[in-house]
Amino acid sequence: MSTASQPGPVSIPAPRSRTRQRSNYELYSWLFMRVSGIVLVFLVLGHLFIMNILDGGVQRINFAFVAGRWSSPFWQVWDLMMLWLAMLHGTNGMRTIINDYAERDQTRFWLKMILFVAAGFIILLGTLVIFTFDPNIG
Amino acid sequence: MTATVDAPATPAPVTTDVTFRVRRYLPEVDEEPHWEEYTVPLYPTDRVLTALEKIKGEIDGTLTFRRSCGHGICGSDAMRINGRNRLACKTLVKDLDITKAITVEAIKGLPLEKDLIVDMEPFFAAYRAVLPFLITDGHEPTRERLQSAEDRARFDDTTKCILCACCTTSCPVYWTDGQYFGPAAIVAANRFIFDSRDTGAEQRLEILNDREGVWRCRTTFNCTDACPRGIEVTKAIQEVKRALIFRRV
Numbered sequence: 001m002s003t004a005s006q007p008g009p010v011s012i013p014a015p016r017s018r019t020r021q022r023s024n025y026e027l028y029s030w031l032f033m034r035v036s037g038i039v040l041v042f043l044v045l046g047h048l049f050i051m052n053i054l055d056g057g058v059q060r061i062n063f064a065f066v067a068g069r070w071s072s073p074f075w076q077v078w079d080l081m082m083l084w085l086a087m088l089h090g091t092n093g094m095r096t097i098i099n100d101y102a103e104r105d106q107t108r109f110w111l112k113m114i115l116f117v118a119a120g121f122i123i124l125l126g127t128l129v130i131f132t133f134d135p136n137i138g
Numbered sequence: 139m140t141a142t143v144d145a146p147a148t149p150a151p152v153t154t155d156v157t158f159r160v161r162r163y164l165p166e167v168d169e170e171p172h173w174e175e176y177t178v179p180l181y182p183t184d185r186v187l188t189a190l191e192k193i194k195g196e197i198d199g200t201l202t203f204r205r206s207c208g209h210g211i212c213g214s215d216a217m218r219i220n221g222r223n224r225l226a227c228k229t230l231v232k233d234l235d236i237t238k239a240i241t242v243e244a245i246k247g248l249p250l251e252k253d254l255i256v257d258m259e260p261f262f263a264a265y266r267a268v269l270p271f272l273i274t275d276g277h278e279p280t281r282e283r284l285q286s287a288e289d290r291a292r293f294d295d296t297t298k299c300i301l302c303a304c305c306t307t308s309c310p311v312y313w314t315d316g317q318y319f320g321p322a323a324i325v326a327a328n329r330f331i332f333d334s335r336d337t338g339a340e341q342r343l344e345i346l347n348d349r350e351g352v353w354r355c356r357t358t359f360n361c362t363d364a365c366p367r368g369i370e371v372t373k374a375i376q377e378v379k380r381a382l383i384f385r386r387v
């Protein structure tokens with residue numbers, strides 16, 4: 001007789017090698033792609049509209065324009081969110097593509113290392129610039 | 139008075155010569171697979187399976203393929219016909235463009251063994267891994283396990299699977315990553331996860347929450363297009379994803 005927690009004849013040996021530890025990592029990663037995608041629609045399209053179309057578009061962008069925008073916490077938060085979400089979204093998407101196409105474990109590992117280091121560098125550098133931008137240089 | 143037949147008799151069906159380009163591979167003689175052409179006379183209502191049987195019986199007895207029922211039930215003759223995964227026994231000549239040669243090759247993503255035959259073991263290994271059988275707890279009932287019509291309808295679509303592998307071997311993720319469970323195994327899991335009589339849903343969801351589980355699916359719908367049983371395969375996979383998200387997140 002089987003018990004509630006160990007029901008039925010489930011002792012078929014696992015035929016394929018795969019991770020045995022329980023983890024919701026892929027679930028959260030899948031959810032994150034969708035949630036960040038939805039937020040990015042507004043952030044990125046809004047960004048492109050403001051920068052390229054609104055009053056004179058890209059012609060008016062110069063040092064003073066950037067300095068003016070980043071003196072407001074609103075645009076700092078906007079740009080920071082766009083940076084982080086786009087980088088994490090893009091990096092996670094590239095991780096998927098590497099898993100798809102790199103077959104050897106070594107190749108996978110090193111491609112991902114390059115990806116993560118590059119992403120980490122850009123995120124840190126971008127964050128640093130947004131917060132420490134000094135309008136009085138130059 | 140004798141009735142006279144005025145209507146012209148329906149014309150007797152005529153055969154047309156149809157050319158097939160078959161990807162042949164005999165491991166004893168061939169280094170590499172190669173294409174070979176065969177022309178056979180067929181009625182428009184003939185199936186591709188009939189053509190293969192004619193080729194094997196009348197032109198080249200070495201042509202090797204699997205078939206059993208010939209009626210879309212056993213799932214043994216999945217192959218790539220004109221680039222699409224289908225059952226040879228359910229594909230009629232009249233539905234194909236016979237002005238060009240019809241290409242026939244083995245399904246992709248599983249190891250090629252001979253001509254149109256692949257090693258199905260990795261496919262069935264993934265199937266076995268999702269525990270595709272009824273799991274219950276408590277005492278054995280003395281009568282049948284009853285279920286309402288609505289509860290039965292909940293998983294009706296996925297009961298139709300004949301394990302032909304058309305879906306799994308049309309999946310681009312499966313082609314590039316053979317560790318992915320593949321749509322057919324997820325269909326089999328769906329069949330039991332949403333069965334009100336079954337109590338093994340948690341175990342199967344946990345298995346499919348794996349790195350190579352449902353999250354590998356990219357919703358490209360190749361599997362749904364390929365399924366000869368008309369199962370909404372991608373939808374079945376999404377149902378499993380939803381169950382994972384809303385039960386445990």
Ligand code: HEM
Pocket residue numbers: 033034036037038040041044086087089090091092093094096097355356357
């Ligand atoms: C504009 C709004 C965006 C939306 C709605 C969006 C949505 C999505 C979704 C839902 C996925 C997952 C696809 C899947 O799992 O099959 C995805 C994948 C991906 N996204 Fe985005 N995304 C957006 C912007 C971006 C941006 C700005 C980047 C680059 C920084 C990017 C790079 C990627 C990459 C590389 C993938 C992986 C592609 C793949 O899985 O084949 N996306 N995107």
Ligand code: SF4
Pocket residue numbers: 308309310311312320321354355356357358359360361362371372375
């Ligand atoms: S919908 Fe998912 S399982 Fe189906 S073919 Fe596409 S990636 Fe593969």
Ligand code: SF4
Pocket residue numbers: 298299300301302303304305306321322325364365366367368369371
């Ligand atoms: S879901 Fe459809 S295509 Fe896939 S194995 Fe079952 S019957 Fe074949």
Ligand code: FES
Pocket residue numbers: 204205206207208209210211212213214215216225226227228
């Ligand atoms: S021969 Fe059985 S399904 Fe085609």
